Amino acid sequence: QVQLVESGGGLVQAGGSLRLSCAASGRTFNLYAMGWFRRAPGKEREFVAAINKSGGSTYYAASVEGRFTISRDNVKNTAYLEMNSLKPEDTAVYYCAAARTQVPTLMKQQRGYDYWGQGTQVTVSS
Secondary structure: OOOOEEEEEEEOOOOOOOOEEEEEOOOHHHHHHHEEEEEEEOOOOOEEEEEEEOOOOOOEEOOOOOOOOEEEHHHHHEEEEEEEEOOOOOEEEEEEEEEEOOOOHOOHHHHHOOOEEEOOEEEEOO
16 A cells, blocks of 8 residues: 655746655555646646656656656655646646556556545646
8 A cells, every 4th residue: 555645736927846746655665656647627637747666767748748857766755746837737736646557658547557646736827
């Protein structure tokens, strides 16, 4: 069982930056791929970014490529999402998730994940 707690959300102006953190419980953090998803108002939850268990491979949605960076610290049992050049359309609840799979295709899909956090709100004002 893995418990995930997100933090770092908030209100920021367009063009600004935020760094989200996802703290994981347990001793097996380094066995899981980690992902970030988001749900904007009135929309389905969508993939944002993922990182494999070693941190050696990362994947991004086209809408955030070049602006967002996913990383992890396997000593601190924490995953991060650095978000730069934020846009109003980035406004959403952001969720982190943990996956046993290391298959890139599944790491980009919600069904590939075994554990989810409760989410943190990110609001970007224009």
